[in-house]
Amino acid sequence: xxxxxxxxxxxxxxxxxxxxxxxxxxxxxxxxxxxxxxxxxxxxxxxxxxxxxxxxxxxxxxxxxxxxxxxxxxxxxxxxxxxxxxxxxxxxxxxxxxxxxxxxxxxxxxxxxxxxxxxxxxxxxxxxxxxxxxxxxxxxxxxxxxxxxx
Amino acid sequence: xxxxxxxxxxxxxxxxxxxxxxxxxxxxxxxxxxxxxxxxxxxxxxxxxxxxxxxxxxxxxxxxxxxxxxxxxxxxxxxxxxxxxxxxxxxxxxxxxxxxxxxxxxxxxxxxxxxxxxxxxxxxxxxxxxxxxxxxxxxxxxxxxxxxxxxxxxxxxxxxxxxxxxxxxxxxxxxxxxxxxxxxxxxxxxxxxxxxxxxxxxxxxxxxxxxxxxxxxxxxxxxxxxxxxxxxxxxxxxxxxxxxxxxxxxxxxxxxxxxxxxxxxxxxxxxxxxxxxxxxxxxxxxxxxxxxxxxxxxxxxxxxxxxxxxxxxxxxxxxxxxxxxxxxxxxxxxxxxxxxxxxxxxxxxxxxxxxxxxxxxxxxxxxxxxxxxxxxxxxxxxxxxxxxxxxxxxxxxxxxxxxxxxxxxxxxxxxxxxxxxxxxxxxxxxxxxxxxxxxxxxxxxxxxxxxxxxxxxxxxxxxxxxxxxxxxxxxxxxxxxxxxxxxxxxxxxxxxxxxxxxxxxxxxxxxxxxxxxxxxxxxxxxxxxxxxxxxxxxxxxxxxxxxxxxxxxxxxxxxxxxxxxxxxxxxxxxxxxxxxxxxxxxxxxxxxxxxxxxxxxxxxxxxxxxxxxxxxxxxxxxxxxxxxxxxxxxxxxxxxxxxxxxxxxxxxxxxxxxxxxxxxxxxxxxxxxxxxxxxxxxxxxxxxxxxxxxxxxxxxxxxxxxxxxxxxxxxxxxxxxxxxxxxxxxxxxxxxxxxxxxxxxxxxxxxxxxxxxxxxxxxxxxxxxx
Numbered sequence: 001x002x003x004x005x006x007x008x009x010x011x012x013x014x015x016x017x018x019x020x021x022x023x024x025x026x027x028x029x030x031x032x033x034x035x036x037x038x039x040x041x042x043x044x045x046x047x048x049x050x051x052x053x054x055x056x057x058x059x060x061x062x063x064x065x066x067x068x069x070x071x072x073x074x075x076x077x078x079x080x081x082x083x084x085x086x087x088x089x090x091x092x093x094x095x096x097x098x099x100x101x102x103x104x105x106x107x108x109x110x111x112x113x114x115x116x117x118x119x120x121x122x123x124x125x126x127x128x129x130x131x132x133x134x135x136x137x138x139x140x141x142x143x144x145x146x147x148x149x150x
Numbered sequence: 151x152x153x154x155x156x157x158x159x160x161x162x163x164x165x166x167x168x169x170x171x172x173x174x175x176x177x178x179x180x181x182x183x184x185x186x187x188x189x190x191x192x193x194x195x196x197x198x199x200x201x202x203x204x205x206x207x208x209x210x211x212x213x214x215x216x217x218x219x220x221x222x223x224x225x226x227x228x229x230x231x232x233x234x235x236x237x238x239x240x241x242x243x244x245x246x247x248x249x250x251x252x253x254x255x256x257x258x259x260x261x262x263x264x265x266x267x268x269x270x271x272x273x274x275x276x277x278x279x280x281x282x283x284x285x286x287x288x289x290x291x292x293x294x295x296x297x298x299x300x301x302x303x304x305x306x307x308x309x310x311x312x313x314x315x316x317x318x319x320x321x322x323x324x325x326x327x328x329x330x331x332x333x334x335x336x337x338x339x340x341x342x343x344x345x346x347x348x349x350x351x352x353x354x355x356x357x358x359x360x361x362x363x364x365x366x367x368x369x370x371x372x373x374x375x376x377x378x379x380x381x382x383x384x385x386x387x388x389x390x391x392x393x394x395x396x397x398x399x400x401x402x403x404x405x406x407x408x409x410x411x412x413x414x415x416x417x418x419x420x421x422x423x424x425x426x427x428x429x430x431x432x433x434x435x436x437x438x439x440x441x442x443x444x445x446x447x448x449x450x451x452x453x454x455x456x457x458x459x460x461x462x463x464x465x466x467x468x469x470x471x472x473x474x475x476x477x478x479x480x481x482x483x484x485x486x487x488x489x490x491x492x493x494x495x496x497x498x499x500x501x502x503x504x505x506x507x508x509x510x511x512x513x514x515x516x517x518x519x520x521x522x523x524x525x526x527x528x529x530x531x532x533x534x535x536x537x538x539x540x541x542x543x544x545x546x547x548x549x550x551x552x553x554x555x556x557x558x559x560x561x562x563x564x565x566x567x568x569x570x571x572x573x574x575x576x577x578x579x580x581x582x583x584x585x586x587x588x589x590x591x592x593x594x595x596x597x598x599x600x601x602x603x604x605x606x607x608x609x610x611x612x613x614x615x616x617x618x619x620x621x622x623x624x625x626x627x628x629x630x631x632x633x634x635x636x637x638x639x640x641x642x643x644x645x646x647x648x649x650x651x652x653x654x655x656x657x658x659x660x661x662x663x664x665x666x667x668x669x670x671x672x673x674x675x676x677x678x679x680x681x682x683x684x685x686x687x688x689x690x691x692x693x694x695x696x697x698x699x700x701x702x703x704x705x706x707x708x709x710x711x712x713x714x715x716x717x718x719x720x721x722x723x724x725x726x727x728x729x730x731x732x733x734x735x736x737x738x739x740x741x742x743x744x745x746x747x748x749x750x751x752x753x754x755x756x757x758x759x760x761x762x763x764x765x766x767x768x769x770x771x772x773x774x775x776x777x778x779x780x781x782x783x784x785x786x787x788x789x790x791x792x793x794x795x796x797x798x799x800x801x802x803x804x805x806x807x808x809x810x811x812x813x814x815x816x817x818x819x820x821x822x823x824x825x826x827x828x829x830x831x832x833x834x835x836x837x838x839x840x841x842x843x844x845x846x847x848x849x850x851x852x853x854x855x856x857x858x859x860x861x862x863x864x865x866x867x868x869x870x871x872x873x874x875x876x877x878x879x880x881x882x883x884x885x886x887x888x889x890x891x892x893x894x895x896x897x898x899x900x901x902x903x904x905x906x907x908x909x910x911x912x913x914x915x916x917x918x919x920x
Contacts, residue, residue, distance in 0.1 A: 016419040016451065023450030027394060032386035033379020035571070037522050038603040039453070042854035045522055073379030080378035088377045092369050095824055096238030097376035098383055098522040098571025127863040130854060132522045132572050133238045134831025135824070136865040 007075025017063035033073035044129030054109035087146035095133035201881035204740035205285035210269035226335030237573030240821035252294025267545025267565030280884025304340035366820035384541035402847035404432030411460035420451025471682035480617035488677025495671030500632030504623030516842035517613035523571020529586035541570035575687035611686025618699035640681035659737030661696025668724025701779035701895030726751035764808030775904025784884025800918035812874035833893025
């Protein structure tokens with residue numbers, strides 16, 4: 001039996017220990033905010049925060065996070081008012097919105113590590129997250145805004 | 151120039167979008183409105199406005215009925231139906247916003263309800279072709295005005311005063327003479343009893359009174375849900391007892407399953423069943439390709455199970471499809487005469503007599519849509535009833551196809567439209583929903599079919615591959631006197647009809663036969679090309695290769711004659727006029743030529759505007775270059791300037807992009823800007839990396855590592871968007887797609903300016919590294 005804390009709640013799993021965390025979150029725990037985009041850690045749509053680090057849940061097995069704390073988009077802030085989320089809304093970042101949970105989790109992890117990133121640092125840290133609609137200019141602006149006070 | 155009035159609300163946005171001073175005076179002044187309004191049932195009105203659109207000719211036309219689209223609850227909440235699919239353009243916000251504007255509803259008390267697929271009830275729902283605002287601006291205004299009138303009539307009756315004395319203002323109806331007011335909620339029950347007013351008598355708001363339209367201060371309705379993970383896309387639908395399916399499809403288009411061994415797959419924990427999926431013979435339209443489905447308790451188990459399947463395929467006739475050989479075929483065909491689709495003057499003779507002939511051969515490979523959300527659908531089929539939840543661009547078409555595939559009446563099929571995690575034309579084809587329906591029927595349980603990224607890239611409906619060859623003949627003074635453009639590409643029609651070797655009229659009308667230059671001798675030709683894979687619509691479709699070729703050729707002529715690119719472009723466009731190509735029934739994006747002509751004054755205007763705002767001719771650092779391109783598509787006019795920087799290792803970056811768009815009368819300039827910003831990224835992606843290639847009939851790319859797209863660290867540093875203010879009666883035109891075509895040629899022209907290297911084959915790949 002694998003135990004993992006997700007958004008502050010203890011969850012357990014006694015199925016395949018190799019099951020990617022992504023599918024545990026989405027299909028078993030019903031937390032569908034985390035998205036499937038590539039399955040190979042190439043696009044960042046599935047980004048969650050494990051302890052304090054941004055992690056691609058599509059290549060992280062449920063066993064890898066046993067005993068650790070996982071935060072998904074649903075748990076980032078109780079009212080959805082994390083500075084990154086607020087900045088995202090102020091800058092009107094999303095188009096289709098599908099990649100945005102992963103983008104937001106990546107940005108939140110970046111700001112935990114580096115509260116005042118430069119534009120180059122933002123571009124570097126966010127470069128693992130693909131947005132096919134092409135919201136990059138606004139993503140960069142929103143992360144900058146979140147880091148300077150929303 | 152005015153900055154858009156959105157202080158504080160949209161920080162970061164106002165810096166980059168500027169709207170030219172808009173004449174707000176009566177944008178729709180002078181509209182004569184006719185048409186019937188049947189009370190008992192929704193009606194398709196025949197379009198007879200000051201401007202006519204092709205909306206009425208779409209399947210099921212337009213429905214103008216407030217009772218279909220608007221409801222008002224006693225608590226005052228106004229619910230407005232969004233009947234088009236939201237894939238990122240903002241249409242789920244924009245169309246209801248138009249209704250709210252006209253009915254004087256307060257947007258903060260409006261809820262948007264997504265329509266299910268029912269075109270008889272809602273009118274055409276095919277969210278494709280950059281049509282939503284173009285076809286629905288006026289109908290949505292009429293629906294809002296009808297609802298407002300009904301509320302006003304109800305209030306007037308309640309007070310016993312003439313309806314002319316009352317006025318709806320911001321969610322209430324006011325009788326100013328007596329100072330009485332009633333909220334929309336208080337009037338809801340009475341208003342519902344009012345007869346629906348005739349369209350002819352409706353009074354539309356004066357544009358100067360707009361609170362929302364043209365302002366751009368309203369965020370999309372799903373903004374909060376998207377940023378908190380609550381927004382529901384296709385894959386997020388969960389039903390009790392639902393099974394998860396992943397399908398192994400034939401690796402070669404038209405291939406068939408010979409045999410399969412499910413044993414290893416069945417041993418994977420969580421896998422419950424392995425079953426065959428029905429396939430259709432090629433060309434298979436939107437029907438499934440067939441294959442083997444692995445059914446599991448979660449998607450992860452289904453994928454793992456599929457990886458363990460042992461499969462034997464018969465590749466069939468397309469098993470030899472090879473992109474290297476096919477390119478040669480296309481290029482050879484482009485060097486010989488082909489079906490003439492437009493002829494003016496005598497291009498042959500003029501080319502022979504020309505002082506100089508410039509030849510450009512351009513190649514643009516297959517592309518895959520790869521929306522961030524791969525195709526996915528949930529189906530629950532019980533007996534002769536089916537319910538679908540899916541991200542589909544055409545819910546009406548999906549309903550029809552599900553009914554036909556299952557052999558049940560269309561009325562027994564419900565298609566629930568989720569948000570689309572990107573579409574770009576891929577989700578106009580509902581094969582994934584049909585797969586889910588077939589599996590659910592067989593299993594007797596709800597099923598979710600999830601495509602992986604590999605499936606999406608390897609089994610999609612690809613953008614075509616094309617060779618474009620242009621010969622331009624110049625006289626002694628450097629004037630272009632002859633133009634021959636041969637375009638060779640498999641047609642989308644090949645997905646529907648076997649033996650297709652020519653482009654369909656709608657493809658010929660996308661940048662080939664509608665070419666706007668003022669040249670005396672023109673020949674546009676379409677030599678034959680057969681398809682060996684499924685070809686489909688991709689955002690802006692054939693405009694991508696045509697704009698790439700035509701606008702690159704402009705750069706080549708400028709280069710050969712030592713002229714400035716922009717000056718050369720304006721010279722070729724020529725005098726302000728309406729272009730009437732010598733083409734029988736020239737396809738015009740489904741729109742009548744009278745209201746949507748090829749207007750070179752507008753084409754010139756976007757070039758001049760972008761040149762002015764984008765500071766054409768400005769001094770740029772060493773290794774940088776400026777390029778320009780213009781293209782009319784989806785009846786909009788768009789010009790783009792790209793500044794590129796190429797370092798000494800051949801690595802390119804894009805410091806700045808400027809784009810001017812004339813999309814006629816518009817609704818939400820903020821979403822126009824976001825579409826154009828995104829189009830620059832998509833244009834850069836396809837120019838830099840975009841290539842799907844085949845070997846032995848199989849797609850060679852698998853995922854984002856070998857089919858790359860632009861990431862944030864290589865995206866343009868800044869994209870500025872300028873919107874041309876419409877004249878009072880300029881009809882609305884497309885926004886979602888037309889931003890893409892001019893980007894690649896502007897970039898390629900900029901690369902030439904920076905390096906002296908002329909790229910004629912996309913993607914750029916490593917060509918600059920040599």
